[in-house]
Amino acid sequence: MAKTELLSGTLDLMILRVLSGGKLHGFGIGERIHLLSQEVLEVEEGSLYPALYRMEAKGWISAEWGQSEKGRKAKLYFLTRSGTKQLENEKQAWNRVALAIGNVLKGA
Amino acid sequence: MAKTELLSGTLDLMILRVLSGGKLHGFGIGERIHLLSQEVLEVEEGSLYPALYRMEAKGWISAEWGQSEKGRKAKLYFLTRSGTKQLENEKQAWNRVALAIGNVLKGA
DNA sequence: AGGTTTACCTTGACTATCTAGGCTTCGCCG
DNA sequence: CGGCGAAGCCTAGATAGTCAAGGTAAACCT
Numbered sequence: 273m274a275k276t277e278l279l280s281g282t283l284d285l286m287i288l289r290v291l292s293g294g295k296l297h298g299f300g301i302g303e304r305i306h307l308l309s310q311e312v313l314e315v316e317e318g319s320l321y322p323a324l325y326r327m328e329a330k331g332w333i334s335a336e337w338g339q340s341e342k343g344r345k346a347k348l349y350f351l352t353r354s355g356t357k358q359l360e361n362e363k364q365a366w367n368r369v370a371l372a373i374g375n376v377l378k379g380a
Numbered sequence: 381m382a383k384t385e386l387l388s389g390t391l392d393l394m395i396l397r398v399l400s401g402g403k404l405h406g407f408g409i410g411e412r413i414h415l416l417s418q419e420v421l422e423v424e425e426g427s428l429y430p431a432l433y434r435m436e437a438k439g440w441i442s443a444e445w446g447q448s449e450k451g452r453k454a455k456l457y458f459l460t461r462s463g464t465k466q467l468e469n470e471k472q473a474w475n476r477v478a479l480a481i482g483n484v485l486k487g488a
Numbered sequence: 489a490g491g492t493t494t495a496c497c498t499t500g501a502c503t504a505t506c507t508a509g510g511c512t513t514c515g516c517c518g
Numbered sequence: 519c520g521g522c523g524a525a526g527c528c529t530a531g532a533t534a535g536t537c538a539a540g541g542t543a544a545a546c547c548t
Contacts, residue, residue: 279477280388280504280535286484293487299526305484312480319505321528326504344514344525363485369387370478372420376394376413377471379401388504388535407495427536429497434535452494452545 278313283323284332285366286313288351288359291333297346298324324349332358386421391431392440393474394421396459396467399441405454406432432457440466 278286290296290304301324302315327333332355340346351359386394398404398412409432410423435441440463448454459467 278505279390279481282387282481283504286481289485289487297526298528308484308487309480310483312476313484316506317527318507318509318529322504340526342514342525345512346526366481366485368420370481372417373387373390373394373474373478375418376416376421377397377474379397379416386536391535405495406497424537425496426498426538426540430535448494450494450545453543454495 278315278319282366283315283319284327285359285362286315287320287323287327288332288355288362291349291351292356292359295338295348295350297338297340297348299346300340301349327355330358331355386423386427390474391423391427392435393467393470394423395428395431395435396440396463396470399457399459400464400467403446403456403458405446405448405456407454408448409457435463438466439463 286305287301290301290308293304296304298317298320302317302320305313305315324333324335328335328349331352333349334352335347335349338346338348394413395409398409398416401412404412406425406428410425410428413421413423432441432443436443436457439460441457442460443455443457446454446456
């Protein structure tokens with residue numbers, strides 16, 4: 273409905289991927305996704321923060337307080353070992369499904 | 381969690397696409413998606429029928445009673461003109477988003 | 489007659505997302 | 519120095535889409 277959309281169910285994957293590039297705070301994760309996607313994807317904060325808690329509860333990511341690049345107080349998230357594995361799983365799952373959808377669209 | 385998954389939000393697109401190949405009944409639509417996706421995607425009936433009603437209410441598809449290929453009584457769905465347009469829109473949206481996600485994964 | 493397949497439908501729970509707020513801290517500018 | 523806006527975090531409530539798990543009916547096969 274809005275100018276930008278996020279495909280339901282891909283948020284975790286996006287977050288994991290962004291965090292695989294290093295520690296980052298919530299706000300920054302959102303910006304990063306927006307940027308890397310060429311401004312196509314936009315993550316609302318109301319989706320982002322709950323997602324981060326979910327993922328932390330699952331042990332995929334962990335957090336510590338620190339500073340943002342702009343010198344502000346920020347909660348820095350990073351991947352755990354289990355999160356790294358999860359990233360691989362979700363990447364494969366995405367590829368499988370994206371390919372499958374492509375096949376249906378082509379009418380293979 | 382199950383052996384097969386359907387990416388949330390792509391069901392409408394899959395249905396529209398399958399119906400662009402001609403009239404088909406609900407049951408058959410599910411089978412078709414399963415088949416075309418090389419058995420990767422599976423649509424539960426509890427998702428399929430409500431989706432069909434939604435889409436009929438939006439005017440994208442329409443239905444009439446007839447017979448299935450197996451000679452059974454079946455409700456045959458088909459695309460309306462507005463549905464054909466919607467299919468194009470959703471196809472483009474899918475491509476946009478799939479590409480964007482690919483970019484994030486690549487870390488472009 | 490009974491079981492299996494085809495086909496349709498519904499209800500209730502769950503989960504993810506969005507909307508729409510609110511909070512604090514900090515830097516900048518008038 | 520006072521205020522405003524940006525950076526950053528958080529939450530409550532509504533909504534929507536999916537799934538699990540049922541149930542119904544007709545036709546076919548044996």
